[in-house]
Amino acid sequence: MFVMRALCKLSSRSRFPWRVAEGDRRFLTVAACSHGTMSGRFYSVSTLLPFNPEVLGCKEIYHIWSSHAYHDARYQIHQERSSIIEEPVDPFSLVADELSILANRLRAMVVAEVPKLASAAEYFFKMGVEGKRFRPTVLLLMASALKMSIPESATDTALNSLSKELRARQQCIAEITEMIHVASLLHDDVLDDADTRRGIGSLNFVMGNKLAVLAGDFLLSRACVALASLKNTEVVTLLATVVEHLVTGETMQMTTSSDQRCSMDYYLQKTYYKTASLISNSCKAIALLAGQTAEVSVLAYDYGRNLGLAYQLIDDVLDFTGTCASLGKGSLSDIRHGIVTAPILFAMEEFPQLRMVVDKGFEDPDNVDIALDYLGKSQGIQRTKDLAAEHASLAAAAVDSLPPTNNEDAIISRRALVDLTQRVISRTK
């Protein structure tokens, strides 16, 4: 079955746990939990995986294939327990069980007295279900990756309960991270909607906006309470700083001068604030809770930071190139909102005249086309992909630099973290 990997169009890297069949069918192996995985980003199938709540806690393997002979993506669910043993680790399967526990706890944490607030919190869970559960996955894997001692035997109850308590605290970080993330989405996205639906100000619409802002505040306050319960000042400071970074990054994006818009340094700084800070500082928090040294905490931070940057750079590329299945045309939403991303910035280095096009703004669709034309002629897309690959390598290197361990969970999780760095840069969606 590993021979068939060569036929996979996605990648031939050996770290990929993909399995492929011959011909024009691709078998893609994922482990699914009832709350969705990153799978939506890796496949060209547009249908959602069916989630069977009854298999919560079981490790099912779903096979999905898409065929060029069909216009619609088809899928079939197939259970193959025996293949788990031979199968290299899939990052998401490792933490699937935990993620479902987290989701339930989160749900309990955001129950609100007021029904409308509860509805807004539901939105949060719909987001969580439809979203990729990417951050919690990384954080739980990082928590496992930092296990240093040999696994405790069943009789060593004191050690066992300590490690369970640590795990619970690290899970709490994952929950807090999700709450902060969704709070920032609620605040950003709804106000962007206000931007695009300018002038349509029905009371429901405004109340929807206000409720979204309030719901975001609510989530932030719950995150603060959860943070406080960890009784670790450094962790609280770290994650409070993340909120500040999110705000700063969003503001940087809104208020750029012409020079700043065309500066790669400014763009990378903004990207760090907006995307990478949350995951890097949460990784660091995970390490701190585990009582790791400063060096190890920095490695955890570096992993998160480089992973986050790689993720965003590929995001930028995909906004232009779209998915494999489509005709190569991305949503172009960044450029249409006047947001200048890495591919354009690289292209500007080759074609200085592109700068004038950018300065004109992109409200005029013709200007968008001109910019795309330059982009196509340039190495912008490729250089962005290369930069993403660099960051992915740095992330993998950070994991490889962690102190050696003989803990089996740690070994598997580290492999999974490295695998994630590859998935992030090779995804097509």
Added chain:
Amino acid sequence: MVVAEVPKLASAAEYFFKMGVEGKRFRPTVLLLMASALKMSIPESATDTALNSLSKELRARQQCIAEITEMIHVASLLHDDVLDDADTRRGIGSLNFVMGNKLAVLAGDFLLSRACVALASLKNTEVVTLLATVVEHLVTGETMQMTTSSDQRCSMDYYLQKTYYKTASLISNSCKAIALLAGQTAEVSVLAYDYGRNLGLAYQLIDDVLDFTGTCASLGKGSLSDIRHGIVTAPILFAMEEFPQLRMVVDKGFEDPDNVDIALDYLGKSQGIQRTKDLAAEHASLAAAAVDSLPPTNNEDAIISRRALVDLTQRVISRTK
């Protein structure tokens, strides 16, 4: 504490300071007085340096609570008021306007995050939990106000609960935090909480009255902004008890100015204003009683501050503006 890297965010923070200067500095005043009121030991002499530095450190931490409280308060104002403006300027959606809204939301978030960092620096979990709960209460109170059913709107209990969340929770829980930082007992912390809670409720009830009656200097006509926004406050709720038909007027809503006049007419005939003032006076008394129940002290600052706190309860209910 609120200097930001990004200039636009810094401007929003300036707004915060303008607010602080123009505002009444009411909350920080109460909190600093409460901090002094809880001084138990005799004043340290100038040579007792160890005790002195400890008490200075405590004072700094309590001041931090006052700062955090202001940040949370202004963050909630930024979030609430700007979106209310969006409500009233419906349809005027220039990019500057929208960016103003978004920037206000972001600035509010920024203040909240700074408040969290400051809270963390106090290294006191209970205090962090208290003040984080306040943010939750502010949100809940605002949501309660926005999403009332007809029955809820006409319920005094619902109104008082909402008022607690929106107005009194911040001051009561910060007072409690002040006491906790000072290492006070649970009983004393509860007394501090009670003071804040009753003071806050008294303050809001008089606010409700003034919205109808306005200032002495004016011709007795208040801004009527509550009722015009469809917010039903204590005077109207009391009036409804005397005149059940007022309920139907309220249910119609107050977009029609004629309906406002009808409601005001009922209000004038009723004891609504007076009963609200009486209720405010009750809460003011409860607040004063809480201060008087504090453990005795011979610390001069404490004695003066307690007197000031009681004096505040009177000012709150006798103000005309």
